[in-house]
Amino acid sequence: MIGLPVLFLSVAISQAAVAKPPDAAKSPLPDAQSTLSRMPDSVSGRPQGLAVTFSAVLQVEEPEKIAALVIARAESLGGWFSSRSQASLELRIPTRNADGFFESLASLGVLLDRHLSTQSLEGERDELLHRLKARKATLQDYFAMLKESGDSTVFTIQSEVIELQADIERTEALILKSEDRMAYARATLNFRFQDRGAPLATGTSRFPWLNDLGLPNLRERFRYESK
Amino acid sequence: MNLSKRFIPGSASPARAAKAAVAVLALAAALTLAACAPHPVVPREFARYPSGVIFPGPFRSVSPDGVLFTVREEANKPRADLGFWRAAMKTRMGQAGYRVVSDSDFSMQNRSGALLQLAAPMGDQDHLYWIAFSLSPSGKKILVAEASGEMKRFLARKEDIRAAMAQTGW
Numbered sequence: 001m002i003g004l005p006v007l008f009l010s011v012a013i014s015q016a017a018v019a020k021p022p023d024a025a026k027s028p029l030p031d032a033q034s035t036l037s038r039m040p041d042s043v044s045g046r047p048q049g050l051a052v053t054f055s056a057v058l059q060v061e062e063p064e065k066i067a068a069l070v071i072a073r074a075e076s077l078g079g080w081f082s083s084r085s086q087a088s089l090e091l092r093i094p095t096r097n098a099d100g101f102f103e104s105l106a107s108l109g110v111l112l113d114r115h116l117s118t119q120s121l122e123g124e125r126d127e128l129l130h131r132l133k134a135r136k137a138t139l140q141d142y143f144a145m146l147k148e149s150g151d152s153t154v155f156t157i158q159s160e161v162i163e164l165q166a167d168i169e170r171t172e173a174l175i176l177k178s179e180d181r182m183a184y185a186r187a188t189l190n191f192r193f194q195d196r197g198a199p200l201a202t203g204t205s206r207f208p209w210l211n212d213l214g215l216p217n218l219r220e221r222f223r224y225e226s227k
Numbered sequence: 228m229n230l231s232k233r234f235i236p237g238s239a240s241p242a243r244a245a246k247a248a249v250a251v252l253a254l255a256a257a258l259t260l261a262a263c264a265p266h267p268v269v270p271r272e273f274a275r276y277p278s279g280v281i282f283p284g285p286f287r288s289v290s291p292d293g294v295l296f297t298v299r300e301e302a303n304k305p306r307a308d309l310g311f312w313r314a315a316m317k318t319r320m321g322q323a324g325y326r327v328v329s330d331s332d333f334s335m336q337n338r339s340g341a342l343l344q345l346a347a348p349m350g351d352q353d354h355l356y357w358i359a360f361s362l363s364p365s366g367k368k369i370l371v372a373e374a375s376g377e378m379k380r381f382l383a384r385k386e387d388i389r390a391a392m393a394q395t396g397w
Contacts, residue, residue, distance in 0.1 A: 199324035
């Protein structure tokens, strides 16, 4: 029986290859089937099975200090940071806590350019689960055939088994990935404006009084006092 | 005897009567103008610049750390409602390079208005810029209150600025 050790070894490798959060106890990643039962029940105000992505510019005075606060808040909600630099922070937050987390950011600075998107992955996951079930059933059939096969067919069946196992592992990895995306929202925070260009001083509106608005004009109104 | 110079208790001379009439008219005109003019409120801890006598210009005040607050009026031309100006202002400021932090309903002395909160870089600093506005009761004019300052300083005073904008009216 060559097929079984190959199966166990490769399943172990595929599980190890999936990125995990620092605290394994908080992560529902070890197995696709068990992940299903541990999915967050529902996201407030949203249907289940959505991948949530959030990005924003958070204008703060001390990015390092605020980044530490944001990370601590994410960890207290069962999340973690996946990437951190001086100007940005990428986080994973349990989807059920995502809305509260996003709203809480406003207390840490000025939230600019907020962008929230959702993508339904439920259909894709269901399709993958059905495919996995079918492949596993076929694998059992091959194992049954392997017991009864003679020398002339054993290598052909083993080859099919190995190919089927690889397909099962790929499917499981895809399920884990989609489950992970549904269970944990992605949040990207930038701590500075992306574009540092100063606003225009000249007007382009066809409504004249709107052209008098703006920081340069406002400052000019205070300047003539010194003359 | 010159009767015009004779003092008669209970009556006024023609010159004095003319002066009194002018004063009454001037007072009436001033009251009428005052009724139509904006009534700005100085934010807490802000100092007010003096206004001109003949051409008062915009109301201006400044905080010790350089946050600016000004109030002026503009003609509502072309005649449009609050929603129109709200959309036009948002478009204009976006095109000019400002980032719209929020765009919300805002009450200025119990008259409905809007508050546009903007942000923009100025040199190596980030500035916040708020514009609150509402239409006059006749709809002929627009009251515009603006405030701006370096972000941290502005945020420290934002509640005072918001309160001053809310109390400013016609």
